Amino acid sequence: MPARIGVVTFPGSLDDRDAQRAIRIAGGEPVALWHGDHDLQGVDAIVLPGGFSYGDYLRPGAISAIAPIMAEVIAAANSGMPVLGICNGFQVLVEAHLLPGGLIRNAHQQFICRDQRIVVENADTAWTHEYAPGEEIVIPLKNADGGYIANDETLKRLEGEGLVAFRYAGVNPNGSLNDIAGLTNERGNVVGLMPHPEHAVEPGFGPDMPEAMRSGVDGLRIFSSALAVITARV
DSSP: OOOEEEEEEOTTBOSHHHHHHHHHHHTOEEEEEETTOSOOTTOSEEEEOOBOGGGGOSSTTTTGGGSHHHHHHHHHHHTTOOEEEETHHHHHHHHTTSSOSEEESOTTSSOEEEEEEEEEOOOOSTTTTTSOTTOEEEEEEEESSOEEEOOHHHHHHHHHTTOEEEEEOSOOSSOOGGGEEEEEOTTSSEEEESSOGGGSSSTTSSOOOSSSTTOOOTTHHHHHHHHHHHHHHO
């Protein structure tokens, strides 16, 4: 039986179906979860997808962080379940205090959509262990509030403890401090990133690569990494 990974849909989620498809392509069974429920349906891992949950009112991710299902998500994350936040999902993880810091309006004050080079800084998490440390990959990026911020003490801790999961390469697209594109928690089960790995899992539909247009599948190993961790626990 394939591992079951839940994908939470909030009002305004845009990429929940894309995340479900990525899980299916990686070999898992996607399970649709609803923001207003208190039932994780026995899933083995959770994805908080991209979009504009609750219209980004107050702050992106702020209202979703206190949605009913997040009580269960936070408890599951604290118990060691793999949890991934993509773009708006990363914002939710930060607002829920599962990851530190904050995410603000892009420095250039504009929405950005591009194929983004990022470096895998930490390849020892539930979602990144199938990459090599320092490996450069290409993942689509699309956001308006992707600028990562934190105080100096937090930044020093993130860098010193190896909690930066991904870093922008080539260009910093949104003004994130230290070029941070994604983080992990100390345990390595919770990962959040601004780029969208679910849009780089299938040839013909991914980012342009030197080999061919739309051929990039660098995001697939994020999902297969989690599936391997789940399988190893069984």
